[in-house]
Amino acid sequence: MTVKTGLSAKRRHETGKGAAGRLRALGKIPAVLYGKDQESVSLTIDAREALKLFHSISVENTIVNVRIDDDEEELETLVREIQMHPFRPDLVHVDFYCIERDVELEVDIPANYIGTPQGVRDGGILEIILHEFRVRCLPVNIPEKIDVEITALDIGDSIHANEISMDEAVELVTDLGQTVCLVSAPRVEEEEVDELEEGEEGVEGEEGVEGAAEGDGAPAGDEGSDD
Secondary structure, three states: OOEEEEEEEEEOOOOOHHHHHHHHHOOEEEEEEEEOOEEEEEEEEEHHHHHHHHHHOOHHHEEEEEEEOOOOOOEEEEEEEEEEOOOOOOEEEEEEEEOOOOOOEEEEEEEEEEOOOHHHHOOOEEEEOOOEEEEEEOHHHOOOOEEEEOOOOOOOOEEEHHHOOOOOOOEEOOOOOOEEEEEEOOOHHHHHHHHHHHHHHHHHHHHHHHHHHHHHHHHHHHHHHHO
């Protein structure tokens, strides 16, 4: 099911670093909206409102309805890029891509792993390789998430992309041979063996030192008696 939300914006007529700095001082940030076969539109959005929205949604696959100024029509968009300040949690710039309802597009969908693998219950370790899947579909068919059932996985088992169930209206673009997740054997036993071997080497080393000390002492005693 496609997730939608909304955001207000205003047209921006000034460009450049100076204008952008003045906007940010007022709690606004510059943005741009572009799309296929259409000119880009420079916008201004409220920084706090946008940051709150982006923290509450899955940005990659949520349609954001952008209302510009007082236009009655909202434009359906996807957030294509979010630029953040290098050392502060502040928005710097946002790119919106205007979508067409009858044109397929590619989006990244979060993976939702369901259950606890049997192999993990037996002491194994779950290794998640993919956290999202690339899919192609119409905007109306963009899934909120892709479920991956992992309860039956034993130690040594894995799941590949070609085993993931998809809706007929959604095409999986991710490499079908890609490993999605796996349950590996526990590493504790290997670590214990390594520690044991290191301990044995240490004991042997100590015996060698003691033997050398005794051997060195004998010639010294002989030399002393010769005097």
